[in-house]
Amino acid sequence: MLSIQALRGAGWLVLSRFLGRFVDFFTLLILARLLTPADFGLTTLALTLIVVLDAVLEIPVTQALLRLRSFDKSHLDTGFTLGLMRGAMIGAVTLAAAWPFAAFYDDSRLIPLMAVLSLGPIARGLASPGMIVYIRAMSFRQTFTAEILGKICAFALAITLVHLGAGYWAIVANTVTAAVATSLATHFIAPYRPKISFARFKDFAGFTGWFSSAQIVGALNWQFDRILLGRFVDRPTLGRFAIASDLSVMPTQSLIGPAMQPVMAAFATINDQPDRMRTAFLKAARFAMFAALPTGVGIALTADLIVALLLGPGWEEAGPLLSLLVLAVLPGAYFQTLSSLCVAMNRPSVLFRVCVFELGLRIPLVCIGLFLSGVDGVVWARVAISMAMLGIYMLYARLLVGLGFRRQIINLWKLALATGLMAVAVALLRPALDDLGLPVILELLLAAATGLAIYGAALFVLGVRLELGRGRFALTDRWARPQA
Incomplete structure (x- = not known):
């Protein structure tokens, strides 16, 4: 059975995701009534390449630090440095790819959209690596606080922009602001003084290679449908598919x-x-x-x-x-x-x-x-x-x-x-x-x-029973025979 500490940690993360999704749904509820499926289709198409680039250049700093038996400040410095390099590469590749991508889909509006949307993954890569201290201790209240603050800031800006007539840019603002605000919040919750260092790169390299490769292929799996549909269906149809897929x-x-x-x-x-x-x-x-x-x-x-x-x-x-x-x-x-x-x-x-x-x-x-x-x-x-x-x-x-x-x-x-x-x-x-x-x-x-x-x-x-108590939680089966 898993410990009650794991249950509490899961509880904070579930609460964070639940409230975060609630804010997302509430934002979506308003935006869907003020914007059109075509607006969502356009931003979905712009996001496809960003998501793939985000995965291609993914550096799983948190996962790599989590698997270490111990770590010190030099590990955090190396993780932050890798995140900084990743952000610069995402920005450069996005700007280089935006024009041919827009030409392929015959829509010049994709160029500025992609440039702004790339700020989201860049910001996430610059979050405080010091948050790993709480994660390793299975204390996820801090993660909850950072994510909810980011969602609330994004909601406020998106709704303001849509009422000012910004159209699909409100969707873009919601996506980017959530990432930027959450990243900033992590630095207040887990203060970290940045330092450029590759001293512990070897502790990230082997894990990063396989994990990043899986992330890349996983992103292609998730985005392939949208990339294909974006070429062969109209923007409203793509928008409906994307929203249904996200809700699913x-x-x-x-x-x-x-x-x-x-x-x-x-x-x-x-x-x-x-x-x-x-x-x-x-x-x-x-x-x-x-x-x-x-x-x-x-x-x-x-x-x-x-x-x-x-x-x-x-x-x-x-x-x-x-x-x-x-x-x-x-x-x-x-x-x-x-x-x-x-x-x-x-x-x-x-x-x-x-x-x-x-x-x-x-x-x-x-x-x-x-x-x-x-x-x-x-x-x-x-x-x-x-x-x-x-x-x-x-x-x-x-x-x-x-x-x-x-x-x-x-x-x-x-x-x-x-x-x-x-x-x-x-x-x-x-x-x-x-x-x-x-x-x-x-x-x-x-x-x-x-x-x-x-x-x-x-x-x-x-x-089947759900048992809670005595520092444990489990689904039990009163009719099951003991395992040999």
């Missing part, structure tokens, strides 16, 4: 992703004990899917209501896209557990191989989907890819810690059954709620409450 990752980004950082730290303390690692991985994966499965399936079943409530008129076509895309990202919760395991075991090369395999599937399948059925074909291709990748994640869990497929499936089957029962109940309820002509928010709340009740009741009947 809410379960993994807001709930699962933050919880994995303290889990990774917990893995690191037992990485020389194979039996405990296997047990810890199963528990972490179960927790991840415990939250992701019902949340994702629930969003899929109520996507039309969510889109109507959050985005308003003009966005209706994003609903069917969201209902499928959220299913496509559900296996990502399992990948995040595997990713934490790989980092804790100092096996970033595994992450690289997984990402390469996914990209090898994505390029042909997405292209075929686009050729056969446009944006709908792309969405179905993503669903097929995600199902195939879940098997790959389980395969690598077997190779890393010796967990067979059968044991991994048994670990999750009750969660899957409870989610299936929930899905049937909500699917049967929706037509009746639609006939009543209820307000959108009330219908959504009733559907969500019903789904949650069915899911909880099914788990209770199946013997």
Whole structure:
């Protein structure tokens, strides 16, 4: 079982992501009603190259420092220096690539947009490396404070600009300001006196190579759909796809992703004990899917209501896209557990191989989907890819810690059954709620409450319990036989 310290750390990170996403959704709610899908499509296209460059030049300073048994000021200096160099390279490459990129998509507005948007990753790379002291101690309240301050500043500026008639520049301001304000906040929370140094470069080099390679391929996986669609569909269609795609990752980004950082730290303390690692991985994966499965399936079943409530008129076509895309990202919760395991075991090369395999599937399948059925074909291709990748994640869990497929499936089957029962109940309820002509928010709340009740009741009947106390937390199965 994981310690209560890890639970508290996860709690702060989940709270941070939840409140951060809440601010993002609130900002999106306002911007979607004042701007158009074409505005979002344009900024999405400008961001595609920035995101890829951000990944190509990624230097995982935090992850590298986290895996060290000890560190000193020279490690922080080297990490900050690498971040500074990274920022300069991102700025230079963006400026050089902006004109040919804009010419390829036949839209000169992309040039200034890309130049300004590049400030976001530059700012993130200049955050205080001193924050690692809190992260290593599993104290994430400081991270929470920095991120929320950044989100609030970004929200305030974006809303001000859109009311001043800035149009799509309000979206750009929201993206950049969040990164700049968060980075500045880290220097107030964890004061650090910058110094240029490469004294500890060797402690970053090996880890950085594999981890950065995985980041690059992962970014290509995430952005390939948008890059392709940007060339073959109009800006409003791209905008609807991008917003639906961003909404679909809410379960993994807001709930699962933050919880994995303290889990990774917990893995690191037992990485020389194979039996405990296997047990810890199963528990972490179960927790991840415990939250992701019902949340994702629930969003899929109520996507039309969510889109109507959050985005308003003009966005209706994003609903069917969201209902499928959220299913496509559900296996990502399992990948995040595997990713934490790989980092804790100092096996970033595994992450690289997984990402390469996914990209090898994505390029042909997405292209075929686009050729056969446009944006709908792309969405179905993503669903097929995600199902195939879940098997790959389980395969690598077997190779890393010796967990067979059968044991991994048994670990999750009750969660899957409870989610299936929930899905049937909500699917049967929706037509009746639609006939009543209820307000959108009330219908959504009733559907969500019903789904949650069915899911909880099914788990209770199946013997699955959430135990808290005595410094531990775990999902237990009262009917399970002890492992041999």
